[in-house]
Amino acid sequence: MAKKQSSNGKGQSKAPHPSGDERYKVIDRTMKRFKYEKDALLEVLHATQETFGFLSDDLLIYISNHLQVPLSQVYGVATFYHLFTFEPLGKHNCIICTGTACHVKGSASIAEAISQKFNVPIGKTTEDGLLSLTTARCLGSCGLAPVTVLDGEVHGKATDESTIERVERVLANEVKV
Numbered sequence: 001m002a003k004k005q006s007s008n009g010k011g012q013s014k015a016p017h018p019s020g021d022e023r024y025k026v027i028d029r030t031m032k033r034f035k036y037e038k039d040a041l042l043e044v045l046h047a048t049q050e051t052f053g054f055l056s057d058d059l060l061i062y063i064s065n066h067l068q069v070p071l072s073q074v075y076g077v078a079t080f081y082h083l084f085t086f087e088p089l090g091k092h093n094c095i096i097c098t099g100t101a102c103h104v105k106g107s108a109s110i111a112e113a114i115s116q117k118f119n120v121p122i123g124k125t126t127e128d129g130l131l132s133l134t135t136a137r138c139l140g141s142c143g144l145a146p147v148t149v150l151d152g153e154v155h156g157k158a159t160d161e162s163t164i165e166r167v168e169r170v171l172a173n174e175v176k177v
């Protein structure tokens, strides 16, 4: 899906995104702020994730075209950082740290336990859209390994049982509403 390029070789067309989705303006503004420099890639990815909640193929292609950065490089950067996601997340997100310290202390078992208990594959969202199960390479709290994060709340020295309990609690509240 080639985008029309401006005459100066960069992709900063003033035309609105053909979808009419206003959120693309946030990406445009961010790229403009950084003068469409390739070095702005990480900032632009951040702004995009914040605005859309995830990075779709279309968004990555859009960024690649406008910053004139090869799509493979855009994917490379986006997949390197654990904070980027490629599918819309569920209402609640349970992150299991799979960094070395947490792995050694059993984080794989926690991820598997959550996956089985709530019937959600790792990296995916339940069919009802309520719970996503994602992983991160290191959450920066290795002393508390194994670490999980549920809806932004860090849980150190986690176990299969304690993590299941926490997830059950937020989902129970959900049902009551």
Ligand code: FES
Pocket (backbone or CB within 6 Å): 097, 098, 099, 100, 101, 102, 103, 137, 138, 139, 140, 141, 142, 143, 145, 146, 147
């Ligand atoms: S490895 Fe899990 S917090 Fe660092």
